[in-house]
Amino acid sequence: MAEISWPWQYNFPPFFTIQPHTETRSKQLEAWEQLITDYLKATKQSTIDIREASNTPLFNNIEINRKLSQEAILTILEDMAKAGKAAPIDKSKNVWEVYWHSLDEWGNMIYNWACNNGFNNSVCTLFELREGDNTADQEFHNLDMNVLVKALKSLEAKGRCELMEFDDNQGVKFF
Amino acid sequence: MRRRAGVGAIQKHRLEQEKYKEKGTEIQENQFQQMSKQLEVFRENLEDFASKHKSEIKKNAQFRRQFQEMCAAIGVDPLASGKGFWSVLGIGDFYYELGVQIVEVCLATNYKNGGLITLEELRSRLIASRGRAKKHQDITNEDLLAAVKKLRIFGNGFTVVPISKGKWLVQSVPGELNMDQTLVLQKASGLGTAWVSVSVLTSDLGWTEIRAENALNHMVREGLAWVDSQEPKETLYWFPSMFAECVSA
Numbered sequence A: 001m002a003e004i005s006w007p008w009q010y011n012f013p014p015f016f017t018i019q020p021h022t023e024t025r026s027k028q029l030e031a032w033e034q035l036i037t038d039y040l041k042a043t044k045q046s047t048i049d050i051r052e053a054s055n056t057p058l059f060n061n062i063e064i065n066r067k068l069s070q071e072a073i074l075t076i077l078e079d080m081a082k083a084g085k086a087a088p089i090d091k092s093k094n095v096w097e098v099y100w101h102s103l104d105e106w107g108n109m110i111y112n113w114a115c116n117n118g119f120n121n122s123v124c125t126l127f128e129l130r131e132g133d134n135t136a137d138q139e140f141h142n143l144d145m146n147v148l149v150k151a152l153k154s155l156e157a158k159g160r161c162e163l164m165e166f167d168d169n170q171g172v173k174f175f
Numbered sequence B: 001m002r003r004r005a006g007v008g009a010i011q012k013h014r015l016e017q018e019k020y021k022e023k024g025t026e027i028q029e030n031q032f033q034q035m036s037k038q039l040e041v042f043r044e045n046l047e048d049f050a051s052k053h054k055s056e057i058k059k060n061a062q063f064r065r066q067f068q069e070m071c072a073a074i075g076v077d078p079l080a081s082g083k084g085f086w087s088v089l090g091i092g093d094f095y096y097e098l099g100v101q102i103v104e105v106c107l108a109t110n111y112k113n114g115g116l117i118t119l120e121e122l123r124s125r126l127i128a129s130r131g132r133a134k135k136h137q138d139i140t141n142e143d144l145l146a147a148v149k150k151l152r153i154f155g156n157g158f159t160v161v162p163i164s165k166g167k168w169l170v171q172s173v174p175g176e177l178n179m180d181q182t183l184v185l186q187k188a189s190g191l192g193t194a195w196v197s198v199s200v201l202t203s204d205l206g207w208t209e210i211r212a213e214n215a216l217n218h219m220v221r222e223g224l225a226w227v228d229s230q231e232p233k234e235t236l237y238w239f240p241s242m243f244a245e246c247v248s249a
Helices: A023-040 A070-082 A102-114 A124-129 A145-157 B008-054 B054-059 B059-074 B087-088 B090-111 B119-129 B143-152 B177-190 B196-203 B209-221 B244-248
Strands: A047-049 A086-088 A095-098 A123-125 A161-166 A168-173 B116-118 B159-164 B167-171 B226-227 B236-239
Touching: A023 A070, A023 A095, A023 B177, A070 A086, A070 A095, A086 B226, A086 B236, A095 A145, A102 A145, A102 A168, A123 A124, A124 A145, A145 A161, B008 B054, B008 B059, B054 B059, B054 B167, B059 B143, B059 B209, B090 B116, B090 B143, B119 B167, B143 B159, B143 B167, B159 B177, B167 B177, B177 B196, B196 B209, B209 B236
Parallel strands: none
Antiparallel strands: A047 A095, A086 A095, A123 A168, A161 A168, B116 B167, B159 B167, B226 B236
């Protein structure tokens, strides 16, 4: 796992209790959102399952014996959702996708890559995009499949690509 | 035969008294004149001294402090006014400049400490943001305190809260701390934990629970304290301004 540079708040015990004072809370949520994004980015993850998340080092600082409760995690994720930085996947809001780039940004990033590498008017499989040697140095390499599809769909809506399915495989054609 | 006191004797006595009195006021006046002359000379010398050592006063922190002490001892405040003789010396300018920098540091760290900062942190941040030259680096706590006191003319937005001997907090949010809240800060600083709790206040300061809760809740509402409800025993109230990792962050 990549080294995380924990912010000072991570060792500040009350950081793990949602603050009652509005202004303090907004500072707290902002710091959490930054930390969550950085953490997921460093560990190449895109989803958080609230039911299990309380035990990951992100939300559980064993050294100071403090952890974020499920309700607190939900509060933070809902706040992130307001800014389009996260979205619940299931109806009970247990599993969340977190976007360290917005879907639009991901879409543009992939499209730029495709243009720069001469993939216009040709078809790539999603497998190639995620795990191919061509994308090894790209930020979207190994991106969560669901996020990748959503990003491409946002690109599709702009008329820059078309998603297609053949056999068991999904592909995309860039324009 | 017994002689009674004559009129002459009484008059003589009165005359003597009057002469004594006269002599007394004469001496007094003399002394007063001499004193004020001395003081005048002293003031002149002091002003001479100040203008001669103007640059030294700006550069050298120890010299500056001694000069300040000397001024205070004879009741002269070189910062009192931007007008008049002392403004020529530009000693005030040094502190006005410092004042502006203090405001900047306070605003820049407000997002994490809620507007409460220890004098040490303020000083190290200030020094870091000032020029590298020795004269910019040489800022003492006394300089900072003098500058913050000058900021008071802007209202109660900037106040110094004494915590313990040689330790201060600078508060940069409007709203004065009352006696109880000051005591809470002193306690938190004295314990060195950066937190206090109701039980600490009731046992150490002899407060009732309600009094402790009131003080603490008020500080949470002011954004000065953070609530930590995960200690099994009781709720802890933390002050980021005293939390070492926050200070160095």
